[in-house]
Amino acid sequence: MTTLKMAIRNILRQKKRTILLGGAIAFGVMIITLVGSLTSGLAVNANRTFTNLLGGHIYVSGSEVTASGREVTVVRDVASLEEALLSIENEIEEIHFRSQAGGEMIFGSATEPIQLSGVDWDSETTLRSNLDLTQGNIADVQLEDTIIVPEPVLDALGVVMGESVLVRLTSITGQQTVGDFVIRGTVADAGNFGLASGYVSRSYLNGIIGMTEDQFQRVNIGLVDTTLVDSVAQTLESELILLGKLEIVEEEETGGPPNPAMMMQGMGFGFQVDEEDRWEGTRFVVTTINDTMEPVLTVVNLLDQVALGLFVVLLTITMVGLLNTFRMILIERTREIGTIRAVGMQRKEVRNMFLFEALTLAVVGAAVGMILSIALGAVFGAIPFGSGNPAFSVFLDGDTLAFPFNLGNVIVTLAILTAGTLFSAYLPARQAARMRPADALRTSY
Amino acid sequence: MKKIRIIAAAIMIAAIGHAAAALTVEEAQAVLTDLDDVRNFEENDFAAVMRFTSEDPEEGVEQQVVQQFRRDGEDKFLMLIQEPAVQLGQGYLRIEDGLWFYDPESRQFTFTSLEEQFSGTDARNSDFGTSNYADDYVVTSVEEGTLGSFQVYILDLMATSNEVTYPTEKMWITRDLYLPLKIESYSEAGRLLRTSLFPSYARAGGNYIATRMIFVDELIEGRRTQIEISDISLSDIPDTVFTKAYVERVNR
Known part of the structure; x- marks a missing residue:
C-alpha cells in the first residue's frame, strides 16, 4: 500500500x-x-x-432448366425444400417466401433502375411493422398494385405519391414484360449500392414475371441466433446435398454464368445452360448474409x-x-x-x-x-x-x-x-x- | 412479237394476282419460313458496319459504330463496337454455348442473353442474329392492308414458347417479297412495348437486308434507336473471328 x-x-x-x-x-x-x-x-x-434489405440471414433460391436449356429461377419442388428446412427448424425465427425481379421504373420519359422484392404482405408481419414509411399508409399494401419505393426514386422520376408508374421487367423465362404500379408508400433510401429497392405484392409480381400466384423464387430465413448463420447454413446445405438438390457452386470461372448472389437478387434467370451441365427438377443455392x-x-x-x-x-x-x-x-x-x-x-x-x-x-x-x-x-x-x-x-x-x-x-x-x-x-x-x-x-x- | 408481249403480260398478271391473293393462316405460317429464308444468310457469311443513333429525352443523342459479322448457318454472330472510343473493343459474341459480352476494361467475358438490350440501345441482341420467326411464332390471324404506299399482309403472331423475347407481335410484311416493314411487339398482357420499322432494304446475294432499322421504345416517350447499315460484304469470314480469342485481341 x-x-x-x-x-x-x-x-x-x-x-x-x-x-x-x-x-x-x-x-x-x-x-x-x-x-x-x-x-x-x-x-x-x-x-x-x-438483413432488412434481403429479408433474413440465410437465403435459399431455386432454379431449374427448361427443355431448351434455359435456367429459370423458381422453386417448384417445395416438398424437398420443406424436408430440408426441418433440419434447422429450431434455429428459425421467421421464414419468408419471396420473388425478386430487377427492372427499370418508368414515368414519362424518366427512368430509374429498381430491384423489386415481391413479398406476401399477409405473412410478412415483421416487415410490415419494421417498414418505416416516410410517406403513405402501410395498410395500402393490401392493394395489389401498390409499390413502396425509396424516397430518392420519387425525386429521380419526378413523381408524387399516388401516381402510376411502369416497371419494365423480364419474365423468369426471359420475355419482355411490363407492370403497372401505384406508388403508395416511400421509405428512406436503403442504400442498396445505388440500386433502389422496392416492395410489391408477391402474387402481383408473379403475375407479371410469368409465375403463378403462390410460387416463389427465394426463401429468406431469419435466425434466432445470428451468430450461427454459417453453421445453420451448412446444416441446410448438407441436408439439401443428401436430398441431391443442392447446386455445388464451383469457383466462379472468368465470365461464367451468374453467381449465386446474382441469382439471389433475381438476376440469374434467362441464361443458357450447357448441355452437360443441365439438371432435372429444382436445384437450390444457399447463400447467407455473410456472403453478401x-x-x-x-x-x-x-x-x-x-x-x-x-x-x-x-x-x-x-x-x-x-x-x-x-x-x-x-x-x-x-x-x-x-x-x-x-x-x-x-x-x-x-x-x-x-x-x-x-x-x-x-x-x-x-x-x-x-x-x-x-x-x-x-x-x-x-x-x-x-x-x-x-x-x-x-x-x-x-x-x-x-x-x-x-x-x-x-x-x-x-x-x-x-x-x-x-x-x-x-x-x-x-x-x-x-x-x-x-x-x-x-x-x- | 405481239404473241410474246401477250404471254409476258399474262405472266405478270398471274404473278401479281398470286402476290396479291389473300392468305390463309396456314399460308401465312409458311410465309414466316420464307421471311426467315430471305433474311438469313445461310449460304454466305455476312459483314456490315452498323451506325446506331440513340435518342433519349433524358440523356440526349448517342452514336455508336458497330462492326457486325454473321454466320447464320451456324447461328453465330459478332458485334464489335468501334465507336465511341470509350466503348472500343466491347463485343457481343454469339457462339454455340450462348451469348457473351466482352469488356476490354475488365478483360472478361460475361454471359448475357438474346433478350437483353444491345449496349443500352432500344435494339435487343436478338435483333442481330438469325431470324427464327417460323419456329418462334405461330400466325393467329392475317389480313391485307397498306402501309404507306406498300401493299402488305398484316400478321398477328403468338410466341410458341415463353422463352421468345416478345409474347406477341404484329407484323406488316410486303406482299411480294415478304419483307417486314413494321413490327409491333407486345407484352403478355397486350401492352405495346416496342415498334420496329424497316423502311429500306438492300439486296445482298439472294437475300435482303434491312439497311435502316428504327426501334421505338413505346414505354418511354421519345426514346428510339435508328440503325443504318453500310459496307455490306458477303465474303467468307475466317472461323477465328467467331472466337473469344479474336474478340480479346482485335482491339487490344
Whole structure:
C-alpha cells in the first residue's frame, strides 16, 4: 500500500511530465477505441441494413432448366425444400417466401433502375411493422398494385405519391414484360449500392414475371441466433446435398454464368445452360448474409487493421518515450532510492513502485482516452450524413454513424497497453531495485 | 412479237394476282419460313458496319459504330463496337454455348442473353442474329392492308414458347417479297412495348437486308434507336473471328 501511495505521489510530483506521458497514452487509446467503435458500428449497421434489405440471414433460391436449356429461377419442388428446412427448424425465427425481379421504373420519359422484392404482405408481419414509411399508409399494401419505393426514386422520376408508374421487367423465362404500379408508400433510401429497392405484392409480381400466384423464387430465413448463420447454413446445405438438390457452386470461372448472389437478387434467370451441365427438377443455392456482406466486412476489417497498425505505432512511440522517461526518473531519483533502500525498503518494493507508477499512468491515460473516445463518438454520431452517397448509407443508422461501446476491444486495448507499459518500465524498475543503497547515496550527477 | 408481249403480260398478271391473293393462316405460317429464308444468310457469311443513333429525352443523342459479322448457318454472330472510343473493343459474341459480352476494361467475358438490350440501345441482341420467326411464332390471324404506299399482309403472331423475347407481335410484311416493314411487339398482357420499322432494304446475294432499322421504345416517350447499315460484304469470314480469342485481341 505504501508502495502504491509513493508511486502516486511520484506521479503527481512531475505534473507536466505526467500530463505529457498520460496524454500520449490517452491519445493512442482514444484513437483505437474510437476507430474500434466506428468499425463495430459500421459492421452492425451494415448487417442490419442487409438483413432488412434481403429479408433474413440465410437465403435459399431455386432454379431449374427448361427443355431448351434455359435456367429459370423458381422453386417448384417445395416438398424437398420443406424436408430440408426441418433440419434447422429450431434455429428459425421467421421464414419468408419471396420473388425478386430487377427492372427499370418508368414515368414519362424518366427512368430509374429498381430491384423489386415481391413479398406476401399477409405473412410478412415483421416487415410490415419494421417498414418505416416516410410517406403513405402501410395498410395500402393490401392493394395489389401498390409499390413502396425509396424516397430518392420519387425525386429521380419526378413523381408524387399516388401516381402510376411502369416497371419494365423480364419474365423468369426471359420475355419482355411490363407492370403497372401505384406508388403508395416511400421509405428512406436503403442504400442498396445505388440500386433502389422496392416492395410489391408477391402474387402481383408473379403475375407479371410469368409465375403463378403462390410460387416463389427465394426463401429468406431469419435466425434466432445470428451468430450461427454459417453453421445453420451448412446444416441446410448438407441436408439439401443428401436430398441431391443442392447446386455445388464451383469457383466462379472468368465470365461464367451468374453467381449465386446474382441469382439471389433475381438476376440469374434467362441464361443458357450447357448441355452437360443441365439438371432435372429444382436445384437450390444457399447463400447467407455473410456472403453478401463479405466485401463490406473486408472494408471494415481493413479499417480495423489500419487502426491497429496506427495504435501499434503510437504505442511503440509512447513506450519508447516511457522507457526513456523512466530511465530519466531513475537517474533523478538515484539518491532517493538509496535513502529508501537504506531505511529498509526491499528491492521488490522499489521495483513495484516503478511498475505501479507506470501502471497508474497507463490506467489513468486509458481511462481518459476512453472517456474522450466516448465523447467524440457521441459528437460524431450526432452529425447527419444525409443520403449523398447511397453506398455509404449502408453503414448509417438512419443518417448518422453509430459508435457502440465494444467491451472486447476495450479489454484487448487495455491488456496490450498494460503489458506494453509494464514492459517499458520493467528495465528501469529492475535497475532501480538492484541498486545498492550505499552506491545510490554516493551517486551524484 | 405481239404473241410474246401477250404471254409476258399474262405472266405478270398471274404473278401479281398470286402476290396479291389473300392468305390463309396456314399460308401465312409458311410465309414466316420464307421471311426467315430471305433474311438469313445461310449460304454466305455476312459483314456490315452498323451506325446506331440513340435518342433519349433524358440523356440526349448517342452514336455508336458497330462492326457486325454473321454466320447464320451456324447461328453465330459478332458485334464489335468501334465507336465511341470509350466503348472500343466491347463485343457481343454469339457462339454455340450462348451469348457473351466482352469488356476490354475488365478483360472478361460475361454471359448475357438474346433478350437483353444491345449496349443500352432500344435494339435487343436478338435483333442481330438469325431470324427464327417460323419456329418462334405461330400466325393467329392475317389480313391485307397498306402501309404507306406498300401493299402488305398484316400478321398477328403468338410466341410458341415463353422463352421468345416478345409474347406477341404484329407484323406488316410486303406482299411480294415478304419483307417486314413494321413490327409491333407486345407484352403478355397486350401492352405495346416496342415498334420496329424497316423502311429500306438492300439486296445482298439472294437475300435482303434491312439497311435502316428504327426501334421505338413505346414505354418511354421519345426514346428510339435508328440503325443504318453500310459496307455490306458477303465474303467468307475466317472461323477465328467467331472466337473469344479474336474478340480479346482485335482491339487490344
